[in-house]
Amino acid sequence: xxxxxxxxxxxVRLRPADGWFTACDLGALTPGRxxxxxxxxxxxxxxxxxRADRVYAVDNRDPFTxxxxxxxGLIGTLGDxxxxxxxxxxxxxxxxxxxxxxxxxxxVAAYEVRTA
Amino acid sequence: xxxxxxxxxxxxxxGHGMVGQRFLEALAERGLTATHRVVVLCEEPRPAYDRVALxxxxxxxxxEELSLTDMRFIDDHGIELYVGEPAETIDRxxxxxxxxxxxxxxxxxxxxxxxxxxxVPPVPRKDAVGCFVYRTIEDLLAIEEYARTKARTGAVxxxxxxxxxxxxxxxxxxxxxxxVEFAPRLMPVQVDEGGGAALLRTIEEMGxxxxxxxxxxxxxxxxxGAVTGMRLSDGSELATDLVVFSAGVRPRDQLARDAGxxxxxxxxxxxxxxxxxxxxPDVFAIGECALAADGRVYGxxxxxxxQAETAAATIAADEASFTxxxxxxxxxxxxxxxxxxxxxxxxxxxxxxxxYSDARAGLYKKLVVARDGTLLGGVLVGDAEAYxxxxxxxxxxxxxxxxxxxxxxxxxxxxxxxxxxxPDEAIVCSCHNVSKGAIRRAVGEHRCTTxxxxxxxxxxxxxxxSCVKVLxxxxxxxxAASGVEVDKGLCGCFAQTREELYEIxxxxxxxxxxxxxxxxxxxxxxxxxxxxxCKPAVGSIIASLAPTIGASGYVLDGEQAAxxxxxxxxxxxxxxxxxxxxxxxxPGGEIAPEKLIVIGEIARDFGLYTKITGGQRIDxxxxxxxxxxxxxxxxxxxxxxxxxxxGKALRTVKSCVGSTWCRYGVQDSVxxxxxxxxxYRGLRSPHKLKSAVSGCQxxxxxxxxxxxxxxxxxxxxxxxxxxxxxxxxxxxDLLAQxxxxxxxxxxxxxxLMFYIRTADRLERTSTWLERIPGxxxxxxxxxxxxxxxxxxxxxxxxxAHVAHHRDEWAQTVADPEKLARFVSFVNAPDTPDPVVAxxxxxxxxxxxxxxxxxxxxxxxxxxxxxxxx
Ligand code: SRM
Ligand SMILES: Cc1cc2nc3c(=O)[nH]c(=O)nc-3n(C[C@H](O)[C@H](O)[C@H](O)COP(=O)(O)OP(=O)(O)OC[C@H]3O[C@@H](n4cnc5c(N)ncnc54)[C@H](O)[C@@H]3O)c2cc1C
Ligand code: SF4
Ligand code: FES
Numbered sequence: 001x002x003x004x005x006x007x008x009x010x011x012v013r014l015r016p017a018d019g020w021f022t023a024c025d026l027g028a029l030t031p032g033r034x035x036x037x038x039x040x041x042x043x044x045x046x047x048x049x050x051r052a053d054r055v056y057a058v059d060n061r062d063p064f065t066x067x068x069x070x071x072x073g074l075i076g077t078l079g080d081x082x083x084x085x086x087x088x089x090x091x092x093x094x095x096x097x098x099x100x101x102x103x104x105x106x107x108v109a110a111y112e113v114r115t116a
Numbered sequence: 117x118x119x120x121x122x123x124x125x126x127x128x129x130x131g132h133g134m135v136g137q138r139f140l141e142a143l144a145e146r147g148l149t150a151t152h153r154v155v156v157l158c159e160e161p162r163p164a165y166d167r168v169a170l171x172x173x174x175x176x177x178x179x180e181e182l183s184l185t186d187m188r189f190i191d192d193h194g195i196e197l198y199v200g201e202p203a204e205t206i207d208r209x210x211x212x213x214x215x216x217x218x219x220x221x222x223x224x225x226x227x228x229x230x231x232x233x234x235x236v237p238p239v240p241r242k243d244a245v246g247c248f249v250y251r252t253i254e255d256l257l258a259i260e261e262y263a264r265t266k267a268r269t270g271a272v273x274x275x276x277x278x279x280x281x282x283x284x285x286x287x288x289x290x291x292x293x294x295x296v297e298f299a300p301r302l303m304p305v306q307v308d309e310g311g312g313a314a315l316l317r318t319i320e321e322m323g324x325x326x327x328x329x330x331x332x333x334x335x336x337x338x339x340x341g342a343v344t345g346m347r348l349s350d351g352s353e354l355a356t357d358l359v360v361f362s363a364g365v366r367p368r369d370q371l372a373r374d375a376g377x378x379x380x381x382x383x384x385x386x387x388x389x390x391x392x393x394x395x396x397p398d399v400f401a402i403g404e405c406a407l408a409a410d411g412r413v414y415g416x417x418x419x420x421x422x423q424a425e426t427a428a429a430t431i432a433a434d435e436a437s438f439t440x441x442x443x444x445x446x447x448x449x450x451x452x453x454x455x456x457x458x459x460x461x462x463x464x465x466x467x468x469x470x471x472y473s474d475a476r477a478g479l480y481k482k483l484v485v486a487r488d489g490t491l492l493g494g495v496l497v498g499d500a501e502a503y504x505x506x507x508x509x510x511x512x513x514x515x516x517x518x519x520x521x522x523x524x525x526x527x528x529x530x531x532x533x534x535x536x537x538x539p540d541e542a543i544v545c546s547c548h549n550v551s552k553g554a555i556r557r558a559v560g561e562h563r564c565t566t567x568x569x570x571x572x573x574x575x576x577x578x579x580x581x582s583c584v585k586v587l588x589x590x591x592x593x594x595x596a597a598s599g600v601e602v603d604k605g606l607c608g609c610f611a612q613t614r615e616e617l618y619e620i621x622x623x624x625x626x627x628x629x630x631x632x633x634x635x636x637x638x639x640x641x642x643x644x645x646x647x648x649x650c651k652p653a654v655g656s657i658i659a660s661l662a663p664t665i666g667a668s669g670y671v672l673d674g675e676q677a678a679x680x681x682x683x684x685x686x687x688x689x690x691x692x693x694x695x696x697x698x699x700x701x702x703p704g705g706e707i708a709p710e711k712l713i714v715i716g717e718i719a720r721d722f723g724l725y726t727k728i729t730g731g732q733r734i735d736x737x738x739x740x741x742x743x744x745x746x747x748x749x750x751x752x753x754x755x756x757x758x759x760x761x762x763g764k765a766l767r768t769v770k771s772c773v774g775s776t777w778c779r780y781g782v783q784d785s786v787x788x789x790x791x792x793x794x795x796y797r798g799l800r801s802p803h804k805l806k807s808a809v810s811g812c813q814x815x816x817x818x819x820x821x822x823x824x825x826x827x828x829x830x831x832x833x834x835x836x837x838x839x840x841x842x843x844x845x846x847x848x849d850l851l852a853q854x855x856x857x858x859x860x861x862x863x864x865x866x867x868l869m870f871y872i873r874t875a876d877r878l879e880r881t882s883t884w885l886e887r888i889p890g891x892x893x894x895x896x897x898x899x900x901x902x903x904x905x906x907x908x909x910x911x912x913x914x915x916a917h918v919a920h921h922r923d924e925w926a927q928t929v930a931d932p933e934k935l936a937r938f939v940s941f942v943n944a945p946d947t948p949d950p951v952v953a954x955x956x957x958x959x960x961x962x963x964x965x966x967x968x969x970x971x972x973x974x975x976x977x978x979x980x981x982x983x984x985x
Contacts, residue, residue, distance in 0.1 A: 023942065030677060033677065036941050037942050037943045038940075038941040038944045044949075051630065065692060066693075066967075066968030068949055069682075069690065069694045073682065074679075074682070075648075077641075082645060088692065
């Protein structure tokens with residue numbers, strides 16, 4: 001696995017378990033879109049950046065289809081809840097809590113994120 | 117009714133035309149099909165069809181599409197329908213009808229709905245080969261066959277409503293067409309002198325030759341007995357290969373005469389106000405064969421429908437009567453609006469005319485008004501926009517001055533009298549006798565909120581369609597008045613419709629979604645992220661207008677990249693396991709062997725599944741996101757471009773092989789398909805756009821199922837619009853015919869830009885055409901006749917698009933920064949997504965779907981999608 005080069009730019013870190021994990025530079029994220037990152041244990045995370053440079057992290061796997069694609073969805077706000085809409089069947093997931101806005105029985109893992 | 121006790125009474129209907137069919141429906145609605153045996157004798161080889169729309173056969177409506185008879189209805193109601201079996205005699209004493217087959221049917225009630233026959237003036241050789249009438253589908257089939265094989269010139273005897281329609285049809289068949297009318301003007305029954313003059317000018321401008329004030333004296337034939345011309349009453353001879361008699365109709369009352377029923381002096385089976393024959397209480401007559409109680413024989417379908425209802429109600433012992441009907445008509449003859457209503461000729465004593473006429477523009481409008489200001493009737497030629505409202509106002513004093521009703525809007529004082537001014541009793545739909553009050557109730561009490569719902573609920577607008585415009589405005593007004601807040605906004609972020617956002621973006625030259633959201637979004641949405649509905653919609657608007665508003669035409673540039681749906685963002689189609697498909701453009705479906713080989717090599721090298729699509733090109737499935745740039749670099753090198761299979765944009769222009777190879781082809785359909793595909797490629801639109809070009813009317817390219825379809829004719833191209841396959845298929849409508857290459861392209865330019873401008877998000881042209889007020893007529897007015905004066909702008913917008921088009925995959929593979937996005941993981945760009953895996957099937961691959969539910973699987977039993985490279 002080739003890891004991205006370390007630079008002095010602002011980093012995006014998240015906390016998948018106990019420790020913090022550095023995923024990428026903030027510059028690798030386009031405002032309004034996401035990217036996928038691979039965790040050391042094989043899990044996948046979808047990272048998003050909004051227009052105010054807030055960053056969010058949820059599990060990348062779309063629970064409705066099983067495909068690892070949430071990072072490729074469009075983000076939006078419903079009231080003041082930020083969400084991502086799955087690119088496959090369009091269900092929306094709250095980016096902070098991981099709850100599915102279209103089916104309360106479903107949720108994805110959400111992770112704490114930090115930029116520094 | 118006289119029936120032996122216990123036996124089921126029998127109703128026999130003779131004639132299964134438009135009125136006969138309506139009569140059956142009226143019986144069913146009243147439950148009479150359950151209590152009676154109903155038997156129908158139908159003379160024609162097919163059950164009832166839409167005779168009013170007969171001519172649309174020549175613009176592509178098939179006989180099946182013209183049918184008015186739902187066989188399920190017939191079966192469900194246990195109706196015995198004998199097709200191709202005319203009644204020959206009636207025995208009123210025995211109460212039986214005998215059909216040609218010898219079948220004898222006893223009746224308790226007999227209903228005659230035998231319609232009319234075309235009147236053919238008794239001129240010598242009127243039955244020569246090449247002489248036709250215009251009444252049935254069989255007549256049209258015969259005319260078409262003869263015109264195609266044996267005629268170049270055609271003449272229609274009779275310049276009335278049907279004559280003009282027939283002449284238009286002959287012209288459409290490629291014949292040089294003449295109209296010979298005995299009266300001094302065209303449509304003498306419907307319009308007055310001024311109206312006839314306006315009509316004449318317009319019709320002559322279309323290339324038809326009109327001879328008024330002359331009669332036909334004889335038909336001239338050659339030695340084989342085929343028509344070569346006709347001698348006219350002024351002594352001249354008109355050379356023609358085909359003659360259509362359209363000199364009026366006569367009631368078909370022979371059967372009734374033979375049975376001793378009273379007929380009028382000038383024909384027609386005499387009936388009373390209940391549509392019962394005056395001679396026999398057990399026999400009814402309805403439709404064009406009947407002489408109504410007011411002494412008239414009606415030659416229109418609406419009064420016939422009313423008679424059908426009256427007869428059914430009488431049989432059911434309901435109260436009903438038919439005392440007379442309105443003779444209003446509105447038609448579009450060869451694209452010219454002609455309407456007359458009420459006392460069009462001003463026969464009421466002491467009435468006054470208000471006339472507006474502009475000979476240059478082919479406009480003529482006359483209102484007939486009584487001394488006290490009551491509107492009595494009128495004639496409209498060239499612009500019948502106000503017809504629906506005026507007809508409904510007839511009989512009352514309009515709330516504004518009559519002058520202002522006929523002056524065109526641009527003449528300053530022209531007033532557009534809205535339907536809100538109509539009284540509740542005003543009949544808005546005369547085909548189905550629906551009043552304004554009934555429409556208001558449909559909205560108010562029955563909670564209809566759209567025109568289609570109101571149509572379903574009231575039947576209004578489902579006949580000739582001429583009232584649909586007024587209907588739309590009434591529904592809107594009613595919804596607004598009842599305080600129903602119809603939020604037409606695009607989504608939770610914007611209160612505007614897509615069309616309104618388009619206008620804002622264009623007028624204010626807004627190139628950034630954020631600006632639009634922050635300045636024009638709903639209060640609570642400003643400053644937010646927007647949503648998955650409006651982002652792609654606004655992204656598409658910006659892309660369609662890019663060169664004009666000064667935005668980048670490249671959909672992945674800057675902020676635009678963030679707006680695109682995932683497919684557009686990766687310029688490929690996402691598949692269910694997270695892999696992508698790749699569809700290079702193959703314009704017109706034409707591809708040289710070398711390019712086919714390239715596609716084969718790429719698919720082999722990347723281990724992709726290949727399939728020929730329904731759009732005449734090749735799809736390669738199973739590419740991982742990080743493979744897309746590599747695949748596309750090779751495709752771009754080999755001269756391929758994006759096929760936009762992922763975009764709400766032009767997909768394919770399918771072709772048939774056309775005149776180059778096909779023995780039937782009359783134009784080079786492949787070349788045209790390629791030209792069109794290259795012209796409109798990359799054009800972002802509210803929904804995907806599809807097209808096809810057929811080389812002749814056999815239509816092998818299926819152009820009529822496309823958003824814009826082109827079918828070759830001997831003299832050019834016919835353009836059809838609004839077709840759709842998919843879940844709700846729709847045949848495209850003819851927009852214009854016999855176009856040159858340049859005319860065709862110009863019309864498509866305008867059509868597409870008008871659609872892009874006014875359609876809703878994800879609204880195909882088919883639904884758009886059904887939704888927009890005025891429908892096809894309105895679109896034709898705007899794009900063919902430039903009624904809104906916007907065609908220059910529409911063409912300008914398209915020229916800008918064409919001039920600035922660049923292939924987005926070529927742009928992407930040349931831009932390292934953009935390519936950086938095509939990675940599986942931001943922190944491990946070359947590691948394939950482990951849930952994207954494939955298993956073999958029929959010598960190719962397919963997604964490993966079980967893997968999606970289990971997450972991971974030991975590496976050795978999966979077949980990698982990517983072959984070593
Ligand atoms: C690949 C193809 C099937 C095939 O293997 O033949 C296909 C595949 C898809 N079609 Fe299709 N359609 C394909 C030809 C058609 C056709 C036939 C045609 O174009 O002549 C039709 C009917 C014609 C029409 O559109 O009027 C067709 C009617 C649809 C519809 C229904 C549209 C409608 O107006 O009702 C959808 C759904 C939609 O767009 O909302 C759809 C959507 C789709 C999508 C995009 C569904 C999706 O979101 O994943 C499929 C993905 C394509 C991909 O991943 O590459 N596809 N689809 C065909 C690609 C043609 C091409 O070369 O571009
Ligand atoms: C080209 C064209 C355009 C028209 N445009 C308009 C328009 O725009 N607006 C409008 O209002 N009207 C229009 N009309 C007129 C309209 O079509 C008629 O008013 C309507 O069809 C009358 O219906 P009907 O049932 O009385 O007669 P038809 O529809 O003629 O039906 C009568 C049926 O009875 C059958 N029949 C006759 N004798 C027998 C028998 N002995 N046994 C069994 N069956 C028999 C005939 O074959 C026929 O099928 C148009 C007509 C034509 C031809
Ligand atoms: S549409 Fe006509 S020209 Fe084209 S292939 Fe079919 S028969 Fe031949
Ligand atoms: S007036 Fe003909 S459909 Fe309404």
